[in-house]
Amino acid sequence: MTLRPPHYTGAGLDRADDRREDAAALLAGPDVRVLPLWHGRHAVDAGGAPLWRRRPDDGAQPIFLGLTGATAWFAEDLSALPAVDPDDRDRGPGDTAAGLPADARWLDLRAFGNRLPRELAAILAYGRGLVFWHQTHRFCGRCGTATEVRKGGHQRQCPNPACNAPHFPRTDPAVIMLVTDGDLCLLGRQGWWPDGALSTLAGFVEPGETLEEAVAREVREEAGIAVRDVRYRGSQPWPFPSSLMLGFEAIAASTELRIDTTELEFARWVHRDELAGFGEWGDGSDGPKLPRADSISRWLIESWRLGTGR
Ligand SMILES: [Zn+2]
Numbered sequence: 001m002t003l004r005p006p007h008y009t010g011a012g013l014d015r016a017d018d019r020r021e022d023a024a025a026l027l028a029g030p031d032v033r034v035l036p037l038w039h040g041r042h043a044v045d046a047g048g049a050p051l052w053r054r055r056p057d058d059g060a061q062p063i064f065l066g067l068t069g070a071t072a073w074f075a076e077d078l079s080a081l082p083a084v085d086p087d088d089r090d091r092g093p094g095d096t097a098a099g100l101p102a103d104a105r106w107l108d109l110r111a112f113g114n115r116l117p118r119e120l121a122a123i124l125a126y127g128r129g130l131v132f133w134h135q136t137h138r139f140c141g142r143c144g145t146a147t148e149v150r151k152g153g154h155q156r157q158c159p160n161p162a163c164n165a166p167h168f169p170r171t172d173p174a175v176i177m178l179v180t181d182g183d184l185c186l187l188g189r190q191g192w193w194p195d196g197a198l199s200t201l202a203g204f205v206e207p208g209e210t211l212e213e214a215v216a217r218e219v220r221e222e223a224g225i226a227v228r229d230v231r232y233r234g235s236q237p238w239p240f241p242s243s244l245m246l247g248f249e250a251i252a253a254s255t256e257l258r259i260d261t262t263e264l265e266f267a268r269w270v271h272r273d274e275l276a277g278f279g280e281w282g283d284g285s286d287g288p289k290l291p292r293a294d295s296i297s298r299w300l301i302e303s304w305r306l307g308t309g310r
Contacts (some may be wrong), residue, residue, distance in 0.1 A: 011122035023152030063153030075127030129239030188267030224258025
C-alpha cells in the first residue's frame, strides 16, 4: 500500500526567481491570483474553497509566489485592516477587502487545508509562511532600521548605509520522530491538546547539532529514551507559523519512560494493531486520537503502521 506524500507539499509551482524583480509587470498581467491573508487567515467562500483577487488591496505589498502555467500567484497581507466584528474573527476585515464575496470567511489553513487538493494547499501554505516572515522582519535585526521589500517579496533590505544588511525568508527546522520498539511506537501528548490526542515527539533543532543529534536529544529530554538508527523519512513545510518539519524514525535503545512533564503530559508505547482503533484529532470521538491527517506526524505513524517505512 502506498501512502501519499505529506500534505502542504507538491505545489507544482514554478517559483520563477528570475521574474521576481519584475513582479509588478506580472501583477499587471491577464491571469493573476492574489491570495489575501489577514492575521494568518485565508479567505474562503461558503463552501470552504479559497478565494483570491485579481489585484492587491491598495497599500498592501503583494508578494510574488510563482507561476502555474500562465497564472501568476501572489499573496498580500491585509492584517492592517480592522476586524469587521471583533467578536467574530472569522468575518475578518469584511467587505473592506473589496472584490471578495460578502459571505467570505477568514479561516486558519489548518481548519480547511486538509480538504483541498494537495497542490493548492501547498500554495496557500507557502503564502502564509512568506507573509508571516514579512510581518516579523519589518525592522533590521542588526541595526533596528525599518526594512524595505525587494525582489517581489523574497528579500527585505536594510536601507541604513552603515548597515546595508539583506534579509531573506527563513524557516525554522524542527525534527519530528516516530520512535519504535518492535511492534510498539512511542506517542505522547501535551496537556493543552484535545482530550485523547496523541502525537509523535518533536522539537526544534538547536544551533550546533545535527538533525540526528536533535532527534536523540529531544527523545531523551522528553521521554528519557535512548535511540539508535535515526533514519530520515521525509519533510513537510509547516508554516504555523514558520517551521520546516523534518520527519524521522528511530529505534528505541531503551524502553523505560521517564517523562519530562514540563514538555509532555504523558507518553506511552502503542501497539501497531491498536492504532487502527484510534480516532482523529477533531473528530469528536472519545478515547485516543491520532494526529490530523494533514500532519507529517500522522504520515510517519501511518507509514510505519502500513509497513511502508522502515
Ligand atoms: Zn540594518
